[in-house]
Amino acid sequence: MKAMIVAFVVCGVIAAAAPTVLYELGYTTEAKHAGDAVRLGDVDR
Amino acid sequence: MRAFLSIALCLLLALPATAQDSPPAQGADRSATGGAQTLEDILARQRGEEVDDTARRAAAGNPDDAAGMAGQLGTLGGASDSEVWRALRYGFNDVTVSSGGPEARVLIQDAGMSWLEFRKGPLSTYGAGLLGVTVALLALFFVLRGRIRIDGEKTGRTVTRFEALERFGHWLMAGSFVVLAITGLVVLFGRTVVIPLLGHEAFSTVAVASKWVHNNISWAFMLGLVMVFFMWVLHNIPNRTDLKWLAVGGGMFKKGVHPPAKKFNAGQKMIFWATIIFGASISASGLSLLFPFDLPMFAKTFAVLNDTGLPQLVGYGALPETLAPHEEMQLSTLWHSIMAFVLTAIIIAHIYIGSVGMEGAFDAMGTGEVEEQWAREHHGLWLEELQEQGHAPDPGKAGTPAK
Numbered sequence: 001m002k003a004m005i006v007a008f009v010v011c012g013v014i015a016a017a018a019p020t021v022l023y024e025l026g027y028t029t030e031a032k033h034a035g036d037a038v039r040l041g042d043v044d045r
Numbered sequence: 046m047r048a049f050l051s052i053a054l055c056l057l058l059a060l061p062a063t064a065q066d067s068p069p070a071q072g073a074d075r076s077a078t079g080g081a082q083t084l085e086d087i088l089a090r091q092r093g094e095e096v097d098d099t100a101r102r103a104a105a106g107n108p109d110d111a112a113g114m115a116g117q118l119g120t121l122g123g124a125s126d127s128e129v130w131r132a133l134r135y136g137f138n139d140v141t142v143s144s145g146g147p148e149a150r151v152l153i154q155d156a157g158m159s160w161l162e163f164r165k166g167p168l169s170t171y172g173a174g175l176l177g178v179t180v181a182l183l184a185l186f187f188v189l190r191g192r193i194r195i196d197g198e199k200t201g202r203t204v205t206r207f208e209a210l211e212r213f214g215h216w217l218m219a220g221s222f223v224v225l226a227i228t229g230l231v232v233l234f235g236r237t238v239v240i241p242l243l244g245h246e247a248f249s250t251v252a253v254a255s256k257w258v259h260n261n262i263s264w265a266f267m268l269g270l271v272m273v274f275f276m277w278v279l280h281n282i283p284n285r286t287d288l289k290w291l292a293v294g295g296g297m298f299k300k301g302v303h304p305p306a307k308k309f310n311a312g313q314k315m316i317f318w319a320t321i322i323f324g325a326s327i328s329a330s331g332l333s334l335l336f337p338f339d340l341p342m343f344a345k346t347f348a349v350l351n352d353t354g355l356p357q358l359v360g361y362g363a364l365p366e367t368l369a370p371h372e373e374m375q376l377s378t379l380w381h382s383i384m385a386f387v388l389t390a391i392i393i394a395h396i397y398i399g400s401v402g403m404e405g406a407f408d409a410m411g412t413g414e415v416e417e418q419w420a421r422e423h424h425g426l427w428l429e430e431l432q433e434q435g436h437a438p439d440p441g442k443a444g445t446p447a448k
Binding site: 001002003004006007008010011012014015016018019027 | 209210212213214215216217219220221224258260261262264265268269336410411412413
């Protein structure tokens, strides 16, 4: 059962870390492409 | 098998596409209106029928037709308000925006209504029906067959079925998939099921949380999917033993029938390939949705399918190879949902047989150790291989070392 519990914890860790990792990689999808890009007009496309 | 999968893929892909791009009826008499739409056109559209809108598409005005600036109507330009809006609707207007990609230049996209109707109607209805029928069939199976027990006498010895890394990969994918399925259903059935139960305010919180969790735990699912594929693909290549297993229904329907199987039987191989194929398809469409407008894939897929001739062969005609950015997203949501419904139904059956449906099955993914008699009955050839390699106790050979 240890492998199952560890896997579930890792699921949570990955989900929690994903937004930060994406942001660091420049892929903040919701902010960059859907909203802020249109409002701010400061993103090169 | 490959041809069947191709045809099935083609049909499923074409379903939402045809919902958005049905050919209009031709040949209506519009001489009374000079080619413009008639009352019959309007009524037909209100009845949900397709009408020939060629004339409307063409009536988008022309700036070159504008009167001279010094003339009486010189400041009005060459297109009326109606013509400007019509051009926007059909995507002919040369819209200029200060930022954003091609999607920002689409101001009106009426295919979105077809998408919404398909999502609210057939997708939700048949999707929920599929899950409901699956649960009902499993309940009926349980009533008729009961729990599949270990027929022979238990030995008290165990063999290692799955190593820790294998179980980790399985549960990484399985745990995230269950969360993805639940949060996905919350998003799809929010208006029809959750809001009536919880109210708008509570649903708002639940929906925001579901979307966040769905988007971010998807990476765990994709990682688990890749792990599972590479760990088990060699064990899941079909072979002749599978035919024997399938010929007797895997012994699922009759007590005491135990067809031979290696590490994975034919049923498990079907689950494996369904998970890989549907999981990959869900992941691809999910990535397209995670990065809106950056990863369009349907126009390209339709072009490839058209080249094969399959859509034309089954009577769909050529699929659209030019799609608006928003249409790409709409098709991605539909495809994502269709694939997810099918995989969820399969996984519900998998969860059933791996838990209450079969005695001793959960141990394989729980502790990793299974009762030797269970292994003999359900994976006899695999057990023999282990015994020959000395990885499992062999009662027939004295002094065989056990792992």
